[in-house]
Amino acid sequence: MHARLFTPAVWLCLVFGVAGCNSKPKGGAVAEEPAAEAPAEPPLRTEPVAGIPAATLNAWEGRGGKFGWHGRKKGGRLTFADDQTLLVDPVPAFAFEPPAEDAALKDLPVIERPFALVLCGKGFTDAGLALLPTHRHMVSLHMRVAAMTDAGLNRDSFENRSFRSTAGG
DSSP states (O other): OOOOSSOTTOOOOOOSSOSSOOOOOOSSOOOOOOOOOOOOOOOOOOSOBTTBOHHHHHHHHHTTOEEEEEEEETTSOEEEESOGGGEEEEEEEEEEOTTOOGGGGTTOOOOSSOEEEEEESTTOBHHHHTTOTTOTTEEEEEEESOBOOHHHHTOGGGTTOOOOOOTTO
């Protein structure tokens, strides 16, 4: 008998190539870009957005998370977008892109409403995954080019968690 990675109540989807992460073009010549300046700190929010308190938004954005929305495009593809009107059944979301890594997820304030998390890049590992179970309202977790393993995804702390199914995206 096979051991199941997840119980039927626990749906965790790995989406490769779609979850809104930036990627470099494959093949062909790429023009050399001038050295980029350090990204500007996001402005501090003073008002809640989508029921998430301003202090919580500021903490997540201060760690490199970009606030937006996660859902399906009208054509069916799952994605992260700045504009929720472009998506079907959007939920608030935070996307972390390189150079972000596991440390960005440590001790983030809990979001007290359903939300999605998008992790992009090899800086995210099983150690980062171990930091996520405290976020009990996380309904969707998408990873692209992350260095997480099946063993990391099979943590007992994710038992009896209900994630929004996004298979087929």
